[in-house]
Amino acid sequence: MSHVLDEIELEGIELDLFVEAMRRRHGYDFSQYAPASLLRRARLLAERHGGGSISALIHRMLHEPELLPQLLEGLSVPASDMFRDPSVFHALREQVLPMLASHPQINIWQAGCAHGEEVYSLAILLEEAGLYERSQIFATDLSTRALERAHEGIYPLRSAQQWSRNYVAAGGLHSFSNYCSARYGLLKLDRRLRRNVTFAQHNLTADEMFCEAQLVLCRNVLIYFTNPLQQRCLALFRDSLVRDGFLCLGLRERPGAAAAEADFAPVDANLRIYRRGAAMSGRRL
Amino acid sequence: MAAIVLGGSAGGTEALKAVLGGLDPRLPQAVLVCCHTGSETVELLCEMLGHVSQLPVIEAGEREPVRGGVVQVAPAGYHLLVERDFHFTLSADPRVNLSRPSIDVLFASAAAAWRNALIGVVLSGANADGAEGMWELRRLGGCAIVQSPDSALARVMPQAAIDRAGADHCVPLDAIAPLLNRLCLP
Structure with missing residues (x-):
């Protein structure tokens, strides 16, 4: 097995760990979310709360439960418009x-x-x-x-x-x-x-x-x-x-x-x- | 499978016509288009592009598989993303660069899916959407083509892409289709 993982693969591991940590730490399961948009949201959260790193975001999620509402907000339905469509x-x-x-x-x-x-x-x-x-x-x-x-x-x-x-x-x-x-x-x-x-x-x-x-x-x-x-x-x-x-x-x-x-x-x-x-x-x- | 992603804004429709009109119908690549039109649907855009393109032009559908040899256009009002298993995902997340669909969002997800089997093309436009996406695309080994700003109706977008990401090819509009054909066909 190759030990050379590129950053895309590493980020994939980080996202999996993030999902696993959310489930075990807070009881929210995002494993059935479409990966591309979930990754995009996780990246945005990582920029805001983890200095750009999903691993750092996981650390904060595990140790700072008060962050949960902000994480859920970043991972849930975005704002709409009145009478959209x-x-x-x-x-x-x-x-x-x-x-x-x-x-x-x-x-x-x-x-x-x-x-x-x-x-x-x-x-x-x-x-x-x-x-x-x-x-x-x-x-x-x-x-x-x-x-x-x-x-x-x-x-x-x-x-x-x-x-x-x-x-x-x-x-x-x-x-x-x-x-x-x-x-x-x-x-x-x-x-x-x-x-x-x-x-x-x-x-x-x-x-x-x-x-x-x-x-x-x-x-x-x-x-x-x-x-x-x-x-x-x-x-x-x-x-x-x-x-x-x-x-x-x-x-x-x-x-x-x-x-x-x-x-x-x-x-x-x-x-x-x-x-x-x-x-x-x-x-x- | 490999793919070409194209992004444009002001003057983008005209530029897309020129590029798609010149593409070889034998092209096996998937062709993905993100164009800021300001309309509520891309029905007309697809129709217009379908008239000039020898490849079929359709709107990209939620969780549909990406298809080679077909031009697939991002729907109005949604970001278009490509999953690693080459299916489309739509997102109603907030606008990026005041745009939804955003070229950055499409290019970044396509770059992660195809890596060095991706060609990105930034066309005429009056804002800087696409510059970040092009940077990501090049970082992951994709090939960047930018319409030369002098040949663009609106030069801001191609110039921003060059400034942020550089380019493997910076060519006038009428040279883009021949270049794509050369790069994509054996």
């Missing part, structure tokens, strides 16, 4: 919400909510559809720091123009500025928008279902996972959904065969909106 929110408004309106109580699970941009987008949609009073949004993320940010609902003001355009393109009935105030270079969303939102930590690699939902949104999260973990998530979403419940994924996600296997039929395949089939009942826990 307006056509999707338009379709939710036009096609999905009218179907949900028949339910006396509407539960929505947004898995991987990051800083909450899409949570508040949903809340606005529900508000404008007159459904918010009987809706409950469960917004979950792996990162507690992200959840704190999401709960605050404060964003850089520079996002406002784009978000306002997105809101209009998504079919917004009023003006985006009705829902926020601008001060000191920051955009603060109306706190009333979160009156029916519950923010909670949930780990898609390990945790089970926790609600019965009419709609699950999980956008641009599965792209970070390998196939087995994607399948786990799709099964989890199916089991969390009522019959005929809706699933909305990211625009470039390709759940393909795995989604069909998990009993999802496309409502609008281009927009990655699916519906749980009626044929199969959910797994009983």
Whole structure:
């Protein structure tokens, strides 16, 4: 066996050790994350907390447990935009919400909510559809720091123009500025928008279902996972959904065969909106 | 398998047309493209490039295998990365150099996957995306081609690549395709 390993191979070992150390020290399993994007995030964390070395980052992770929230933040879903991909929110408004309106109580699970941009987008949609009073949004993320940010609902003001355009393109009935105030270079969303939102930590690699939902949104999260973990998530979403419940994924996600296997039929395949089939009942826990 | 990665921004579409239009259809390499277009999709870009290229041009799909002899374009709004097993991974991580997809991100992951079996090409553009990626690519043994800044509609990007990483070839736009054909075909 050759003893000459080049730095790419060494870095591969470091990444494996990092994953192993995260699992054994903190109980978080990243072994089913797509390696290329995981390595990129580990490198960024190593630059910030390990002087550029993943080995040094591992040392700090092991000996400084207070670093964990920052590590989880660096390894979890990145921030989004309000009404990102307006056509999707338009379709939710036009096609999905009218179907949900028949339910006396509407539960929505947004898995991987990051800083909450899409949570508040949903809340606005529900508000404008007159459904918010009987809706409950469960917004979950792996990162507690992200959840704190999401709960605050404060964003850089520079996002406002784009978000306002997105809101209009998504079919917004009023003006985006009705829902926020601008001060000191920051955009603060109306706190009333979160009156029916519950923010909670949930780990898609390990945790089970926790609600019965009419709609699950999980956008641009599965792209970070390998196939087995994607399948786990799709099964989890199916089991969390009522019959005929809706699933909305990211625009470039390709759940393909795995989604069909998990009993999802496309409502609008281009927009990655699916519906749980009626044929199969959910797994009983 | 080996690959060519191309990056461009302002003036990049025109430059890509010139390069892809001149590529030999027998090329066995995978051709990966990252171009900042500012559009919401790359559908039009693929169509436009498909008209001039003799190789098929498609959008790179999440966890699809990288295909030789095919031009695969990074989707709008996502970083495109290549796994070590030569499948694509997408990422919605924050912009790099104000760009998503970022040329740096594509080049760095491709460099780790292909090492010295990779050719990187930096074309016209008005920001410095691609310079770090080109540096990484050369560090891992890849071959760097830069469009000569004088032949670029926007010279900032090729100049930044040269300043940061140097280049194995710095040639005018119309010389890039013949050079690639020479380097890639036996």
